[in-house]
Amino acid sequence: MSPAPPIDPPARLLMGPGPITADPRVLRAMSAQLVGQYDPWMTATMTETMGLYREVFRTTNEQTFLVDGTSRAGIEAALVSLLEPGQVVLVPVFGRFGHLLVEIATRCGAQVHTVEVPWGEVVPAEMVEEAILRVRPSLVACVQGDTSTTMCQPLAEIGEVCRRHDVMLYVDATASLGGNAFETDAWGVDVVTAGLQKCLGGPSGSAPITISPAAAARIDARKVVEAGIREAADDDAEAGNDHAVIRSNYLDLAQVMDYWGPRRLNHHTEATTMLYGARECARLLVAEGLDAAVERHRLHGAAMLAGVRGLGLTVFGDVAHKMHNVVAVEIPDGIDGDAARSALLTEFGIEIGTSFGPLHGRVWRIGTMGYNARTDAVLTTLACLEQVLRAGGAEVVAGGGVAAAREVYAA
Structure with missing residues (x-):
């Protein structure tokens, strides 16, 4: 068998709904050499990346970092960490990726309710409010830009409705962040996830996320103890804690917050090359404005x-x-x-x-x-x-x- 040739992709102009042609400056950043995950330069770069993405998301949330994986890993990390089995979630659906949120929330064991409009339309805020009053969810999970239909869901009114009824709001901004207005704090969004391969101009493989203090507290309450999930569940029962532990290890945002936080508690080995790319995506966006x-x-x-x-x-x-x-x-x-x-x-x-x-x-x-x-x-x-x-x-x-x-x- 002859040896495999080097990677040599054909010249392409990617003008579809994503992934897109990566910015050459991002690819250059990703060619930089690795350093150890606890090297002071590395941890400083992680902290710097958190600050850049606070600007991108337009938020002051301390818990703003990267989930190592594609944009779907960010979505699943958010939902598996926010939703406990039996909790009610409301999903406005206006395209394929609303249905994806329904599937993931269902896999989390949540009771999922939807409000749907025909493809090619967006969901009016009054429909969301009526459904909130009817099903009393703990979370509304919504897509901002659904590339299956090309529609961009208005969020400011939905955020106001959620605040008024004390419901948390999660938004998947994978396809829209950086190319459409997004105001995390001003719109009252509790958790936002995104990806690099659309308007941010990078490759798929890193999922920026920002988490409000209230959402972080909700996630942190489900933290497992180091002894393991079974022991944590037993400890919770003895202590009268009614929070179910997060049923994922890799996508457990309680642990990932500790990894990115000042204690730098080991959770996984950071995807260094993707960190470089994600940092450059944010740096270029912030520099442009x-x-x-x-x-x-x-x-x-x-x-x-x-x-x-x-x-x-x-x-x-x-x-x-x-x-x-x-x-x-x-x-x-x-x-x-x-x-x-x-x-x-x-x-x-x-x-x-x-x-x-x-x-x-x-x-x-x-x-x-x-x-x-x-x-x-x-x-x-x-x-x-x-x-x-x-x-x-x-x-x-x-x-x-x-x-x-x-x-x-x-x-």
């Missing part, structure tokens, strides 16, 4: 929106509530959606996405996020998409996509 980054995503998202319309394509969903960083377009009649995506990839090296469930085969999802939220990426994608559509027999406006996008940039 949060408001400027959101505006950059808004501008290039508006150009892509105008461009696909300029080609004569129909946009899916309530555009007034569309995420800045991704647009869903209906596949024209007579066009094989998967074949067109394949042609765009093989002929031009550009990737766009399909969708899930009721939208599979009906829409394409085109992203403008992170490092790819820039003019050349938008114009190149529109020009190449036009050629693929023409080759497939679709009637499109010649040059209409690029022309419409350039009008947005010229305004």
Whole structure:
């Protein structure tokens, strides 16, 4: 058997719903050499990263750090640490990733209730409040930006409703943070998780998280003793503590908070290379300015929106509530959606996405996020998409996509 060749990925422009083309500066940071996990430089870098992500999340929460794993590891860590078996959780569902929260919460043993709207819409705050009054949850778990539908859920009113009824609020901001406004403290969000592979411009593999003091206290109350889960459960019973222990070790945020905290209690070996990447993602975002980054995503998202319309394509969903960083377009009649995506990839090296469930085969999802939220990426994608559509027999406006996008940039 001949030896395996070195890694040599093909040139790609990732213009789908994520992952996106990583910022070269993030990749350079990730090539730095490792140091020991308790080296003073390493622990100082961890502390520095916590401070950077407080700025990204716009929070003063002490408990702001990284969960080592993809964005889904962050989601699961939050829910398994917040939810005890039998507790009631309410999930507003407006796309695939709301259903994911339902699945994970169910696996935690929670009693899960939902409020749902058709894909392409967002959930009104009054629906959430009515459900809170009806089912009395201890937690509302919500997605901000659901890339399956491209909708961005307004959160300020939901946060106010949760505060008024003394309900904690968890938000999955994986697909939206950095490209859409997010105000952890101002909106009253208790726990937020994210990922690097969307608007933050990095690779998947690290999940930033921030936890309010109230949520941290709730999680800490479920902490296991070092002797083990069985002994901890017995001790809790003897002490009259009615908190169930967290049923995960790796995703136990009570232990991870101690690992990142001043005591640096050993829990796992920090994923050093991912720490470097996550730090660089946050550093670049803070250096650009949060408001400027959101505006950059808004501008290039508006150009892509105008461009696909300029080609004569129909946009899916309530555009007034569309995420800045991704647009869903209906596949024209007579066009094989998967074949067109394949042609765009093989002929031009550009990737766009399909969708899930009721939208599979009906829409394409085109992203403008992170490092790819820039003019050349938008114009190149529109020009190449036009050629693929023409080759497939679709009637499109010649040059209409690029022309419409350039009008947005010229305004």
